[in-house]
Amino acid sequence: MKIVFFDLTNQGHHWFYNSELMINLKVKNTFHKIVYITKHISESNKSFLEKKGIIVICIESTKETKKRKYSHIYNLLISSLDYLNAKRISRKLKADIFVNLYFDQYILQYFFTKKKEKNINVLHWFPNNNIKVFILSLLRKSNDSFIVHTNDVKKKLNDINKKINVHTIGYPVKKIKPSFASKEEVLKKLKIDQDFTDSVLSRVLLYFGGTRHDKGLDILLDALKIVESKVTIMIVGQEQTFKKEFIKSKLDMANENSNNTLRLGYVEEADVLKYFYVSDAIILPYRSYFNGESGVLTDAILMEKPVVVPDIIHFPETINKFNNGIVFKVEDAKDLASSIDKLLLNYEFYETNAKKVSRKFEEDRSVENFANQYLALINMDNNNF
Numbered sequence: 368m369k370i371v372f373f374d375l376t377n378q379g380h381h382w383f384y385n386s387e388l389m390i391n392l393k394v395k396n397t398f399h400k401i402v403y404i405t406k407h408i409s410e411s412n413k414s415f416l417e418k419k420g421i422i423v424i425c426i427e428s429t430k431e432t433k434k435r436k437y438s439h440i441y442n443l444l445i446s447s448l449d450y451l452n453a454k455r456i457s458r459k460l461k462a463d464i465f466v467n468l469y470f471d472q473y474i475l476q477y478f479f480t481k482k483k484e485k486n487i488n489v490l491h492w493f494p495n496n497n498i499k500v501f502i503l504s505l506l507r508k509s510n511d512s513f514i515v516h517t518n519d520v521k522k523k524l525n526d527i528n529k530k531i532n533v534h535t536i537g538y539p540v541k542k543i544k545p546s547f548a549s550k551e552e553v554l555k556k557l558k559i560d561q562d563f564t565d566s567v568l569s570r571v572l573l574y575f576g577g578t579r580h581d582k583g584l585d586i587l588l589d590a591l592k593i594v595e596s597k598v599t600i601m602i603v604g605q606e607q608t609f610k611k612e613f614i615k616s617k618l619d620m621a622n623e624n625s626n627n628t629l630r631l632g633y634v635e636e637a638d639v640l641k642y643f644y645v646s647d648a649i650i651l652p653y654r655s656y657f658n659g660e661s662g663v664l665t666d667a668i669l670m671e672k673p674v675v676v677p678d679i680i681h682f683p684e685t686i687n688k689f690n691n692g693i694v695f696k697v698e699d700a701k702d703l704a705s706s707i708d709k710l711l712l713n714y715e716f717y718e719t720n721a722k723k724v725s726r727k728f729e730e731d732r733s734v735e736n737f738a739n740q741y742l743a744l745i746n747m748d749n750n751n752f
Contacts, residue, residue, distance in 0.1 A: 368399055368400075368463045368464070369399060369400045369402070369460055369461060369462045369463050369464075370392075370400070370401055370402070370462060370463060370464045370465075370466065370745070371402045371403075371404060371453075371456070371457040371460065371462040371464070371465050371466065372385065372388075372389055372401070372402070372403045372404070372466045372468055373403075373404045373405070373450075373453045373457075373465065373466065373467050373468060373469075374403075374405055374467075374468035374469045375405055375406050375407065375426075375449060375469070376405075376407070376469060377405060377407060377408045377409070377412060378633075378636075379634075379636060379639075379662075380538075380662045381468075381469070382412065382636065383539075383541070383636070384468070384538070384539065385403070385468055386412070386415070386416065387539060387734045387737070387738070388468075388539075388737070388738060388741060389401055389403060389416065389419075389421050390416075390419050390421070391734055391735065391737075391738035392738055392741065392742060392745075393419055393420050393421060395738070395742065400422065400460075401420070401421050401422065402421070402422045402423075402424060402456075402457075402460060402462070403416060403421055403422065403423050403424070404424050404426060404453045404456055404457070405423065405424075405425060405426070406425050406426050406427065406449075408423065408425060413425075424456060426449060426452050426453065426456070443475070446472055446473065446476070447475075447476050450473050450476040450477075450480075451476070451480070454480060457484060458483060458484070462484050463484060463485065464484060464485045464486075464487060464745060465484050465485070465486050465487070466486075466487045466488075466489070467486065467487070467488045467489060468489050469489065469491070470488035470489050470490045470491075470513070471490055471491055471492055471494070474494065474499045474502055474503060475498075475499070475502060478502045478505070478506070482509065482511065485510055485511060485512075486511040486512075487511070487512050487513075487514060487744065487745070488511065488512070488513050488514070489513075489514045489515075490513055490514065490515050490520065490524070491515075491516065491659050491660065492520070492658045492659030493515075493520045493523045493524070493658035493659060494658075495581075495656050495658065500527060503524065503527060503528055503531075504527040504528050505528075506528055506530065506531050507530060508530040508531070509531075510532075511531075511532070512532045512533075512534060512744055513531055513532060513533045513534070514533075514534055514535075514536050514741075514744070515533060515534070515535055515536075515659075516535065516536065516537055516538045516659065516660035517535065517537075517659065517660055517680065517681045518535050518681065519680045519681050520535075520658060520659055520660075520680075521533050521534075521535050523658075534740075534744055536737060536740045536741065536744075537660075537731070537732050537737070538660045538662065538665050538732065538737075539732050539733065539734045539736075539737035540665060540668075540669050540728065540729055540732045540733070540734075541669065541734075545640055545644075547641065547644050550644070550645045553641050553644055553645050554645055556641065557638065557641055557642070557645070559601075559628055559645075569597045569598060569599050570596065570597075570598055570599070570647040570648060570711050570714065571598075571599045571600075571601060571645060571646045571647045571648075572598050572599065572600050572601070572646065572647065572648050572649075572650050572707065573601045573603065573642060573643065573646035573648070573649050573650065573672075574587055574600070574601070574602045574603070574604075574649075574650050574652070575603050575604055575639075575642060575643070575649065575663050575666075576603075576604045576605075576662075576663055577604045577605040577606075577607045578602075578604060578605070578606055578607045578608055578609040578610075578614070578631070579607045579608050580608040580609075580654065581653060581654050581656055581657045582651075582652070582653055582654070582657070583652035583653050583654045583657075583677075583698070584602070584609050584614070584652065585609055585613075585617070586652040586654070586698060586699075586700050586703060587650055587652040587700075587703065588614065588617035588618065588621070589617070589700035590652070590700040590701070590703040590704040590707065591617075591618070591621040591704070592620060592621055592704075593700070593701065593704040594621075594704045594707050594708060595704075595708050596707065596708050596711045596712070598707070598711070599627070599628070600618070600621075600627040600628070601627070601628045601630070601642060601645075601646060602614060602627065602628070602629050602630065602631075603628075603630040603634060603642050604630075604631065604634065605631070605632065605633060606631040606632065611629070611631055614629060614631075615629065639666065640666060640669075640670060643666055643667060643669075643670040643672055644670060646672060647672070647673075647714070648672060648673045648674065648675065648692075648707075648710060648711070648714075648717075649663065649664075649666075649667040649672050649673075649674045649675075650674070650675050650703075650707065651663060651664060651674060651675065651676045651677065651682070652677065652703060653676075653677050653679065653697070654677075654697065654698055655677075655679055655697045655698060657677075657679060657680070658680060659680075661682075664676065664682070664685070665732070667721075668691070668721070668724060668725055668728045669725060669728065669729065670725070671718075671721045671722045671725045672721055673691055673692045673710055673714070673717035673718055673720075673721045674686065674691065674692035674693075674721075675692055675693050675694075675695060675703065675706050675707055675710055676692060676693075676694055676695070677694070677695060677696070677697035677698070678694050678695070678696060678697055679697050682694065689720055689721075689723070689724035689727075690716075690717070690720045691717060691720045691721040691723075691724045692710065692717055692721070693706040693709055693710050693717075694706075
């Protein structure tokens, strides 16, 4: 059997998800050939996959842009050419299955192309784009399958289209939780000068991820003005909707008990969990239209950190089940502030529960279980879903 995986992104969670899936399926000796079609992959990552017996094919295309007047049309054209190129290669290889690991970006292209081989489409988010939602509603019954990471996204898909085959496979977590030196040593490696050692008097709160509008950083910044507890804030991630000047001005207006570290830019994969390690709690101030799995919540649970999350999607179900944090009213800065204060006032209780849920979470979301669920779907053993 020949199976082709397709994703053009190899950073952050994309790389972990894609590489672990392909490697674990290869280890099981299920497929005669596994091919990964991609671009923008480092030589070290490419070599790593090839040593595991995976064939890597890099495609080249014109770069996307944000500067052109009609950039959205231009970028749609470029992504369409990439998709068609990948499908052409797949058919030339006579692949049995084509796995689109980032279907979110290719919904339109999928709808308008012929489907010769079986397709497995991985949808990480329920679309906020009405055109994409409409296209998904038009899909006909076929042998193709769609993978989502949470049951709430599955329900939304089934609500708009009951003809398609949708399966939930939870996001995997790393096999071995990393061990670090003391917090002081990790802070030095991260080149953070602030003294976080007095954590009892000043808990460290982490906002991790891009500063996109749907992630609600501005809501957290407004909440900090009225948080009564003494806190240290770390904001780490790519600069996107909310720019550095805006964030700094908001932080300057926070109450006098607040402190902050601002790290805007790409975070090396090896450093991601270090920021979680030196933090006491993780804050997810996301807006109501945030849809899909949260890698930040996954990492927070893995690293045994209490969380504060909004009452959207699967967040309340997860938190209420394990009592490892507090749920606040979405897009309500005042309620977020009071939830932060409540969590810090009862920190030891939530920390204890966070450690308990982490162990259970590691078992349920192991890479082995994750790969086995994919294997069952690929082998058409739908009894496991």
